[in-house]
Amino acid sequence: MGRDILGWRTLFGVMGPSTNTVVQPDFDVMRPAGVTNHYSRIYTPDADAISNDSFRAGIAVIGGNVLDAVRSVMTCHPDHLVMGMSAVTFFDGAKGADRFIAQVQEVSGIGVTVGSHACTAALNAYGAVKRLAVLSPYWPVMNSEVARYFGDMGFTVVRDIALQCRSWTGIAQVTPQQCVAALKQLDGDDVDAIVQVGTNLSMVKLAAMAELWLGKPVIAINAATYWHALRANGIMDKVAGCGRLLEEF
Structure with missing residues (x-):
């Protein structure tokens, strides 16, 4: 064929x-x-x-x-x-x-x-990552499920931010400035990596830049x-x- x-x-x-x-x-x-x-x-x-x-x-x-x-x-x-x-x-x-x-x-x-499993594979590829911070466009009820999943996979979610977008299409309207503010709020010496979930949140390029100024893995789910x-x-x-x-x- x-x-x-x-x-x-x-x-x-x-x-x-x-x-x-x-x-x-x-x-x-x-x-x-x-x-x-x-x-x-x-x-x-x-x-x-x-x-x-x-x-x-x-x-x-x-x-x-x-x-x-x-x-x-x-x-x-x-x-x-x-x-x-x-x-x-x-x-x-x-x-x-x-x-x-x-x-x-x-x-x-x-x-x-x-x-979910792709993020686990990515974190394991970086290595030496155990403690996470999570950014999502979701609501807290969903962030709890994300933390539960990562717990099952051997990680600890130290803190998280749920941006609580009011519509599905509204997720794509979250600005880079809002994401940067959230990343700064999530970061800390007690966090090995930051993971962004929610595929309609545009973070691929921003996460790549954030890795440079935070000095740690910042994983965009896409x-x-x-x-x-x-x-x-x-x-x-x-x-x-x-x-x-x-x-x-």
Whole structure:
């Protein structure tokens, strides 16, 4: 069977919420020659008044629509799937992440990269990281799930910030200035690394710059996820300008 003319190395099928406007351009910035990204939108009604109570319900709706997006993108015969939404991959700790992967693989029959396990792999690649600070656009109820997951994986979340965005689309409107202020608030001598979750929060370039002035790993989940997908498929290309993870590991 012949190879795809543009994706002659690998075709990625990417599932992301239909409200998400950041994952697709972020992944394209990090895309090496011969790798192509094929976005499948998970139907997601936008919300204009997200709260702690409604956040979990909204995530459940998105999670319930994921497999339809998987079935849709499988029609282009991708080599590997990439989950472009992080919240559903942190729910219920490590066992929840593993259960989600199993569900996707049962439908697709191919490998899948998810944000939670990608962040763990990224932290382990840096090495000597145990104590974390977490930045998210979520609500506190979701940050608790993120902390639970990282606890299962052997890390300790020392502190976290939930930006409490009021809509799904509003996450993409968080400014670099807001992110910088949050990073400064999160940093401290008791933190080995900072992890940003929430794929519609644009942090790939900013996290790369923050590593320079904070002197420690700052992991943007979109960078970790795409790095993991590349490396899982034997693509070791280095990508400049998107952080040490893609430049060194």
